[in-house]
Amino acid sequence: MSSPASIPPTQSLATARDRLIVALDFPTAPAALDLVARLEGRALWFKVGLELYLATGPSIIEILRARGFHVFVDLKLHDIPNTVAGAVRSLASFGASLLTVHAAGGRPMLLAAAEAAARNPDGPELLAVTVLTSMDAQQLAETGVPNTPASQVMRLAKLAHAAGVSGMVCSPQECAHLRAYLGPYRLLVVPAIRPAGSPADDQSRTATPAHALHDGASLLVVGRPITRAPNPAAVVDSILAEMEHSLPV
Ligand code: C5P
Numbered sequence: 668m669s670s671p672a673s674i675p676p677t678q679s680l681a682t683a684r685d686r687l688i689v690a691l692d693f694p695t696a697p698a699a700l701d702l703v704a705r706l707e708g709r710a711l712w713f714k715v716g717l718e719l720y721l722a723t724g725p726s727i728i729e730i731l732r733a734r735g736f737h738v739f740v741d742l743k744l745h746d747i748p749n750t751v752a753g754a755v756r757s758l759a760s761f762g763a764s765l766l767t768v769h770a771a772g773g774r775p776m777l778l779a780a781a782e783a784a785a786r787n788p789d790g791p792e793l794l795a796v797t798v799l800t801s802m803d804a805q806q807l808a809e810t811g812v813p814n815t816p817a818s819q820v821m822r823l824a825k826l827a828h829a830a831g832v833s834g835m836v837c838s839p840q841e842c843a844h845l846r847a848y849l850g851p852y853r854l855l856v857v858p859a860i861r862p863a864g865s866p867a868d869d870q871s872r873t874a875t876p877a878h879a880l881h882d883g884a885s886l887l888v889v890g891r892p893i894t895r896a897p898n899p900a901a902v903v904d905s906i907l908a909e910m911e912h913s914l915p916v
Contacts, residue, residue, distance in 0.1 A: 680885055683910035688712040688739050689903070690858070690890030696723045696730070702894060703731070709903045714739040714888055715763075725761045732762035739856070739888075743796050745769035748779035755783035759790030765856065766791035767836060770823035774830050781831035792854065794834040795827030797841070800859035803871040816872060817841050824848065839874035839882065846883025858888035862906055865892040876906050880913040 679685050689710045693699040699719055703710075713736050715727055720742060731738045740763040744751045751768060758766055768780045777795065784793045797820040798807065804815050812819055820841040825848070827835065834854035837845050845855055857879045859870040867873050868891055879887055889906060896902040 683907045683914060684709070684711050686880070686884075686886050686910060686914075687903070687907060688714050688856070688886055688888045689893055690714040690716060690741075690888055691719050691727075692716055692890050692894065693719055694722055696727055699723075699727065700730070702899060703734070703736070705899055706893075706903055709900060709907070710736070712737045712739060712886070714741050714890075716741045717743070725758070728761040728763050738763045739765040739767075739886075740791060741765075741767050743767045743769050744780065745772045746776070748772075748776045751776050752779040752783040755780050755790075755793070756787070759784070759787040763791040765794055765834070765854075767794045767796050768832065770795040770797050770827040770832070770835075774826060777827050777830035777832050785831070792834055793832045794836050794854065794856055795823065795832040796836045797823040797827075797845075798837070800838040800872050801869050806871075817844065820845065821848065838870075838872035839879035839884065840872045842879055842882035842884050854885045855883060856886045856888060857884040858890075860887045860889045860892075860906075862892055862902070862909065876909045877913040880910055 687710060689706060691699040691713050713731055715738060719727060728738050728740060740758060744754050780793055784790060798816050802816060807816060807819060820837050821844060824835050824845055835845055836856045838859045839857050842855060842857060859873045860876055860879055861867060861873040863875055876887055893899045893902045
């Protein structure tokens with residue numbers, strides 16, 4: 668499938684830089700901000716996950732915002748509906764653009780999260796995490812799910828979409844199907860991106876930046892291929908060049 672021109676409500680996706688999110692999986696703010704400084708002028712988006720958020724609290728979101736970056740807060744909320752709705756409300760005012768909940772939390776939880784997010788139109792857009800990109804069919808089966816990752820991703824995406832959470836996180840291997848289901852205007856945020864030759868690490872369902880964009884990804888999330896590189900800026904430049912060639916015309 669050729670890549671449609673996805674138009675999210677809040678951000679431009681016109682250039683490769685608009686579509687690359689660097690995952691700041693670091694244990695301290697200084698370590699994260701050192702990488703941010705090294706990528707100044709290249710990266711526009713940073714992702715704050717559990718490791719960094721638990722070390723710094725919400726101040727890291729405000730610091731990144733004050734420096735002009737877009738922030739994806741990837742806390743993958745997964746709890747009872749009342750608790751998740753409260754967490755969405757608590758996170759709404761810090762200036763993040765994107766926030767994740769687990770679709771596996773179920774319909775009432777997704778409805779509560781969507782309702783809490785809708786009450787604050789200036790708050791982050793909610794994304795539903797479908798099946799973790801580290802999981803393969805065997806790991807899924809061990810949790811009691813007999814489906815392939817692809818069919819489970821689609822099942823959870825339909826559940827989340829029906830509950831009002833229309834942006835999704837999936838692996839690059841499910842992008843084409845999910846894009847066909849969601850149409851061109853919904854956000855599809857895609858981790859497990861590996862430039863050719865990069866190790867997969869703990870990820871199971873990987874693909875290259877070009878593959879993910881071709882299949883309809885809106886935004887690509889890249890962590891270790893950049894953060895563990897001797898020259899992170901050079902890796903970002905090379906990923907951006909690959910992405911530039913794969914953007915829809
Ligand atoms: O280092 P790597 O590129 O594998 O990092 C991927 C990032 O995307 C990590 O921060 C991880 O938490 C996040 N993520 C993921 N799979 C999901 C959702 C988020 O790998 N399904």
